[in-house]
Amino acid sequence: MKGVLETREVHSPALENNPLGDPARRRLTVYLPPGYAEGTQRYAVVYFLHAFGNGGGSWTNASGFSPSVPDRLDALITQGAIPPVIGVFPDAWTKLGGSQWVNSDAIGRYRDYLVKDIVGFVDKTFRTQPRASSRAVVGHSSGGYGALVMGRYHPEIFSLVGAHAPDSYFEYSYMPDLPKAATALMKAGGVEAWVTELRQRAVATKVRGDDFPVINILAMAAAYSPKKGEPLNLELPFEQHNAKLRLDVWNRWLVHDPVRFVPKFMDSFRKLKTVYLDAGTRDEFNLRWGTRMVADDLKAGGVDVAHEEFEDGHSGVSYRFERSLSVLVPLLARD
Secondary structure (H helix, E strand, O other), rough: OEEEEEEEOOOOHHHHOOOOOOEEEEEEEEOOOOOOOOOOOOOOEEEEEEOOOOOOHHHHOOOOOOOOOOHHHHHHHHHHOOOOOEEOOOOOOOOOOOOOOOEOOOOHHHHHHHHHHHHHHHHHHHEEEOOOHHEEEEEEHHHHHHHHHHHHHHHOOOEEEEEEOOOOOOOOOOOHHHHHHHHHHHOOOHHEEEHHHHHHHHHHOOOOOOHHHHHHHHHHHHHHOOOOOOOHHEEEOOOOOOOOOOOOHHHHHHHOOOEEEEEEHHHHHOOOOOEEEEEEHHHHHHHOHHHHHHHHHHHHOOOOEEEEEOOOOOOOOOOOOHHHHHHHHHHOOOO
């Protein structure tokens, strides 16, 4: 790597006293491009949002054969494919596996954590160009969802959004997991009992593959249908004894679906320079279709959109960041 990765610790007022008791002090990885230490230049910044089930440290975990995302960013810069930028890799891991990068009464204020605490820290600590036109936010899966959330609420912070296979069209992406979660929760004796079993199993051996649909649904319920006083302060979108869909709760989820909120917040998305979207044609969570719907709505609303599909599935596609960075980074404003 020609650039440098630095690790800092950031205290987040937004995460103080969060409902899950997760730490308010978080490790932050920052990529500084070649020549940063020797110069006085200020740089545009790309914020990378990790997927559900990952933390900030996952960005630097190279597979052995494939480079990490910071390595890919560094290669693009050193090859002259994109201008030098600072890369920021915040951590939003929670005891439920993720936050969806939203503010939730059951999880914590992770949207505020990013736009207030992390962006503020980065602008004070590094030589950035502290303006929306010089910031991009990108992510994959739940991180891609988070990038769209930032476009919805914070075009004054980010002017460019890149969403790889973002959680979208919940009927296709989440609904298939609902009966799987209902089965596991009924067998365990409820939400809290199942989570206790999961944590014990994760320490004693490992998390199983069939645990993912359950923790995924619990985390999404915490993000989309929090309710104080319920187990884990979340309300499930189905009856636990027979898995019947609870339409009142499910409709609360749908409010958070990009397929629903993008058209309603088109004025915010029109303030962006460009939105980059992609998904694999074999995406196991059917995110190809929701991504297409979002792209169509954005285009119809007059937003500049780069939408692509590629022959692959949902996981192991970090190479696609090379494509989104190649599209977005040259559009970032520089002095």
